[in-house]
Amino acid sequence: EVQLLESGGGLVQPGGSLRLSCAASGFTFNNYAMSWVRQAPGKGLECVSGISGSGRNTYYADSLKGRFTISRDNSKNTLYLQMKSLRAEDTAVYYCARYLGATTVVDYWGQGTLVTVSS
């Protein structure tokens, strides 16, 4: 059974940093591209970042302007999202997501971790 378990969310002050982790199990991790998708409270879905199975290729939403870094450790079956210079508008549930094949369709989602940026 595919499982994606996020951790690392919490309350952080504006301008602060946070690192999210996603522990994956139930599939061959390095065979799949992965992603982080966020959802602000009561709002819709936004793809934040993606990474290829090998980790060599990374992709980001233009709106992030270099503040976030996605990475993975295939030896630990873990995906990461390093976030810095956080703003109130980054407040959201962050979902770890697995891509379907060579597409950016999400076929499996974690349960999400809440990041709250507030003073």
Next chain:
Amino acid sequence: EIVMTQSPATLSVSPGERVTLSCGASQSVSSNLAWYQQTPGQAPRLLIYDASTRATGVPARFGGSGSGTEFTLTISSLQSEDFAVYYCQQYSSWPSFGPGTKVDIK
């Protein structure tokens, strides 16, 4: 950036009714269109990809159609567990989602 739209924003339906949800793209996305279902407090669930292919385990009452800029999700007979928010997503370029359609009980 491809902008996705969905209509209506909210749909009030009785169980057993047929439901049709619409999704539009600001430019052609070919058939690179997916649909997701999200119930309160839960992560989204993939229903449809490639505009009309049901994901594994998705009941046959869910159907997708369309190509280019106009797409439709049809639920042939709404069940109680189908009351949820439905999102479309294009993956022709950097993935973007529509604002969602909430299907609630009439």
